[in-house]
Amino acid sequence: MEEREISKAVIKRLPRYYRYLGNLLEEKVERISSNELSEMMNVTASQIRQDLNNFGGFGQQGYGYNVKYLYNEIGRILGLDRVYNMIIVGAGNLGQALANYVKFEKRGFWIKGIFDVNPRLKGMTVRGIEIRMTDELPQFIRDNQIQIAALTLPKSGAEELAPILVENGVKAIWNFAHTDLQQLPKDVIVESVHLSESLMQLSYNLNHMELEKEREL
């Protein structure tokens, strides 16, 4: 029953396969070879086959992959075949943006509550979901069996609240704050989205591209 650990690089690519297969599905494409898919996605066919074979043989020699089947299998691997109870902590613009993003619910991520420290927001609703005060968090998490919390609040609040969330049962944190939340127990999943760091990568690449062009002259 040995299961080799799957590398992070592979996990990161799975959602992208899932997206492309979803598109093919919409276009009513029934089957696809690793070679065709590799051209669409701009990766090597070898990498696709290696990646998929981490999880089992989903293809058929001489035929390729059945799009619908592979789409569902990857969805299952990613854990999209079940539902999750989720909260959003921080009801600012970004928190509200996430709350309004209906597609998450389609994928099984149910937003059960939105929380903030600002008493002026108390009782307001976003897409029918009430904004509550953060002191209600422990009770709410336990009562509603919340597994996932999105943190869309400043660093200090995130660092303060994260341990409380975890103590009360939160298993995974989708972290938008400018911190790595390193103090949490290591069985807690932290998936961070650092928007400003993404923008810095963009500016690095932009400057680098400009330098390259200057050098060509």
Added chain:
Amino acid sequence: MEEREISKAVIKRLPRYYRYLGNLLEEKVERISSNELSEMMNVTASQIRQDLNNFGGFGQQGYGYNVKYLYNEIGRILGLDRVYNMIIVGAGNLGQALANYVKFEKRGFWIKGIFDVNPRLKGMTVRGIEIRMTDELPQFIRDNQIQIAALTLPKSGAEELAPILVENGVKAIWNFAHTDLQQLPKDVIVESVHLSESLMQLSYNLNHMELEKEREL
């Protein structure tokens, strides 16, 4: 004048170094060794020294690194020592969240305009920035020398508008739409933030952690 190409992995780590150094700076720490920093950041000291030495020798034997100097140098490398003119295309929740995020302007990313296809938003303002209609984009980009466009609108709109942005002078796209914008000229920088893919990685890891725990029983 040979410059070896810096790997993507290194570029991705730079903003994180920058963030930690910024924190140290706030705490008035003057110098730090690669070893101390490595413990804070949970990486190897060797990696830090290798990463930095891609860009030059910023340290001093027997002393370590001067925090302020290194912070500024990494900022310079990332292109944070200049200003950029930026627009946001898509005035939904996410677009407004970005527009309201004041810290971007502190780093030199100036938001010059917000655009949408929805005529009902016309003339409204977000943090003093007027929402304009997308047919004004070509003129506006040229008039305001826009280099960066954040795309916070659905896939179809993003794919339709991106080439128009580029034609009129946009050099880099910060892409939040569910597409890779592969059709663009290869000298255009595309930095994508795929939120739903991030959430899928989270759910993979959450399920995987649960499976691991079950196995331990």
Added chain:
DNA sequence: TAGATTGTTAATCGATTAACAATC
């Protein structure tokens, strides 16, 4: 000077690509 710590070379590790036998 002695101690500390970098910058850099060498060794190791892991991930990607290539090749091809297996098989539909």
Added chain:
DNA sequence: TAGATTGTTAATCGATTAACAATC
């Protein structure tokens, strides 16, 4: 059966870590 394409092993490539001479 012949052709196509996978699954998988082997080869290559690149990134990370270890080691240590250089030097502050």
